[in-house]
Amino acid sequence: MHKFDVVIIGAGSAGLSALREVKKHTDNFILINEGPWGTTCARVGCMPSKLLIEAANAFYRRVSFNEFGITGADQLGVDHKRVLQRVRRLRDDFVTSTLGATRELGERAISGRAHILSPHQVMVNGEKFHTRKIIIATGSRPVVPEPWQSLGKRLFTTDTLFEQEALPERIAVIGMGPVGLEMAQALSRLGVRVTGFGSGRMIGGITDPLINQAAVTLLSKEFSLHLGTRADITVNVDSDVITVNSGDIRIEVDSVLAALGRRPNIDDINLEALGVPLDERGLPPVNPDTLQIADLPVFLAGDVNQRSPVLHEAADDGHIAGLNATREKLVCFKRRVPLTIVFSDPNIAVVGKSFRSLEHEDIRAGEVDFSRQGRARSAQSNRGVLRVYAAANSGRLLGAEMCAPAGEHFAHLLALAIDQSLSVWDLLRLPFYHPVLEEGLRTALRNLASKLPACSESDLAVCGPFNAEALD
Numbered sequence: 001m002h003k004f005d006v007v008i009i010g011a012g013s014a015g016l017s018a019l020r021e022v023k024k025h026t027d028n029f030i031l032i033n034e035g036p037w038g039t040t041c042a043r044v045g046c047m048p049s050k051l052l053i054e055a056a057n058a059f060y061r062r063v064s065f066n067e068f069g070i071t072g073a074d075q076l077g078v079d080h081k082r083v084l085q086r087v088r089r090l091r092d093d094f095v096t097s098t099l100g101a102t103r104e105l106g107e108r109a110i111s112g113r114a115h116i117l118s119p120h121q122v123m124v125n126g127e128k129f130h131t132r133k134i135i136i137a138t139g140s141r142p143v144v145p146e147p148w149q150s151l152g153k154r155l156f157t158t159d160t161l162f163e164q165e166a167l168p169e170r171i172a173v174i175g176m177g178p179v180g181l182e183m184a185q186a187l188s189r190l191g192v193r194v195t196g197f198g199s200g201r202m203i204g205g206i207t208d209p210l211i212n213q214a215a216v217t218l219l220s221k222e223f224s225l226h227l228g229t230r231a232d233i234t235v236n237v238d239s240d241v242i243t244v245n246s247g248d249i250r251i252e253v254d255s256v257l258a259a260l261g262r263r264p265n266i267d268d269i270n271l272e273a274l275g276v277p278l279d280e281r282g283l284p285p286v287n288p289d290t291l292q293i294a295d296l297p298v299f300l301a302g303d304v305n306q307r308s309p310v311l312h313e314a315a316d317d318g319h320i321a322g323l324n325a326t327r328e329k330l331v332c333f334k335r336r337v338p339l340t341i342v343f344s345d346p347n348i349a350v351v352g353k354s355f356r357s358l359e360h361e362d363i364r365a366g367e368v369d370f371s372r373q374g375r376a377r378s379a380q381s382n383r384g385v386l387r388v389y390a391a392a393n394s395g396r397l398l399g400a401e402m403c404a405p406a407g408e409h410f411a412h413l414l415a416l417a418i419d420q421s422l423s424v425w426d427l428l429r430l431p432f433y434h435p436v437l438e439e440g441l442r443t444a445l446r447n448l449a450s451k452l453p454a455c456s457e458s459d460l461a462v463c464g465p466f467n468a469e470a471l472d
């Protein structure tokens with residue numbers, strides 16, 4: 001009986017990172033993938049969504065042309081068909097490069113749905129495979145309530161949105177998490193009449209009420225936003241009209257984008273065969289530092305484990321699982337500083353510890369409102385708020401949340417600072433060029449420093465403000 005060293009289930013970003021590690025140690029493996037190869041990120045996730053956003057933002061820039069003294073903005077139009085063609089053309093290119101990772105595998109790459117029979121046995125296409133280790137990296141898929149399927153082609157998820165030839169006139173985007181927000185704003189900027197619905201009051205993964213307020217205020221200037229009640233859909237049997245109902249709101253739309261969240265792909269994989277208790281989501285206990293399930297020779301990596309469903313964490317998961325699946329002794333990895341970015345405009349980001357997770361800790365917060373920030377004003381991007389949180393006793397930076405211009409860059413800078421255990425004063429000692437958006441971050445840091453016990457090592461943070469950015 002042939003026994004493989006490792007069976008990897010799922011050829012997404014986590015599965016492919018695992019493959020890279022496994023291949024360093026053995027050729028005696030198989031990779032099983034159900035459905036299209038090429039990863040969720042490249043095919044239907046991060047990349048096509050960002051391509052749509054870039055087109056939408058390019059068209060939206062015309063809104064500020066008049067202020068800059070540029071005329072003719074009202075003559076500009078957008079060709080949805082060509083926008084979507086470009087999305088697919090570049091997307092296909094990204095997919096092709098991920099396919100390169102599996103091209104040479106030959107018979108070791110198997111298309112089919114894997115079914116686990118035991119911690120050492122996997123079945124696919126009716127064939128049983130024996131293995132020393134299993135890596136489960138089956139990802140997640142959009143949640144779609146069964147009754148909504150009756151909308152047929154008028155119901156989109158991000159699995160189908162980018163395949164369209166045209167965009168509808170009116171769309172309801174239901175769910176205001178990262179996916180819903182990004183797509184609602186992009187579609188609205190492309191001229192689709194968008195109504196967004198969120199069952200909670202917080203949007204885009206924000207947990208700080210002040211940041212959420214800023215984001216809701218800014219985004220609802222661009223499209224209607226209804227928060228705080230679940231939305232449902234009815235279709236009139238006679239007229240075939242779609243109505244979205246949410247509390248007292250009733251609106252008619254041509255299409256619906258379901259952005260209700262994502263569910264781990266574990267339904268038919270038979271995790272019960274592992275013989276460990278499963279939680280209410282149907283997931284087994286997993287050590288986040290080794291990715292091992294309980295004490296089994298089985299690892300759970302990427303979105304399927306629901307720990308942090310973003311690309312760089314999925315890739316890290318795969319790397320850790322691949323490494324541990326090919327060693328006798330498990331290695332524990334320190335995980336990265338948490339970082340999530342929503343590519344709305346302004347960007348929404350949560351870095352380090354979220355405001356909510358610091359609820360019971362003694363912290364101080366500093367903030368900046370970008371409406372008066374010099375460089376942002378010069379670019380007509382002076383919208384949003386950024387808040388930084390530090391330990392009250394030491395001034396050590398713990399986290400930040402923002403809905404701010406260039407938030408994606410601030411978030412990386414702050415992640416670096418948090419990873420290095422820097423204090424507010426350490427950051428204030430660094431140079432800030434003039435005039436840059438980072439001066440806004442400095443304002444938030446100074447605001448935070450003013451709420452902390454004075455520090456003798458401080459730079460000029462203790463000086464009173466001039467109210468002139470270049471001098472402050």
Ligand SMILES: Cc1cc2nc3c(=O)[nH]c(=O)nc-3n(C[C@H](O)[C@H](O)[C@H](O)COP(=O)(O)OP(=O)(O)OC[C@H]3O[C@@H](n4cnc5c(N)ncnc54)[C@H](O)[C@@H]3O)c2cc1C
Nearest residue numbers: 010012013014034040045046114138139302303309310311
């Ligand atoms: C619209 C959208 C935008 C996003 N944007 C971003 C972003 O900007 N930045 C970011 O960091 N993250 C983003 N993400 C999240 C990111 O795409 C995911 O975190 C990442 O793709 C997860 O990778 P994975 O390997 O876990 O899963 P996947 O890439 O989904 O791979 C899982 C694979 O397993 C296969 N499979 C499932 N069940 C079985 C089975 N039983 N047998 C065999 N194979 C199976 C699946 O078909 C799939 O091919 C976005 C996601 C979406 C949906």
Ligand SMILES: NC(=O)c1ccc[n+]([C@@H]2O[C@H](COP(=O)([O-])OP(=O)(O)OC[C@H]3O[C@@H](n4cnc5c(N)ncnc54)[C@H](O)[C@@H]3O)[C@@H](O)[C@H]2O)c1
Nearest residue numbers: 175176177178179180197198199230231260261309341342
């Ligand atoms: N830029 C990025 O990094 C990025 C972009 C997209 C997705 N992602 C990842 O993908 C994951 C999934 O994102 P998502 O936005 O699909 O899911 P999510 O779970 O974050 O958000 C879904 C939202 O839909 C709401 N909802 C559910 N049912 C509803 C209903 N009937 N009516 C109104 N609202 C309803 C939920 O309350 C929730 O807020 C995220 O956790 C994120 O990690 C990341």
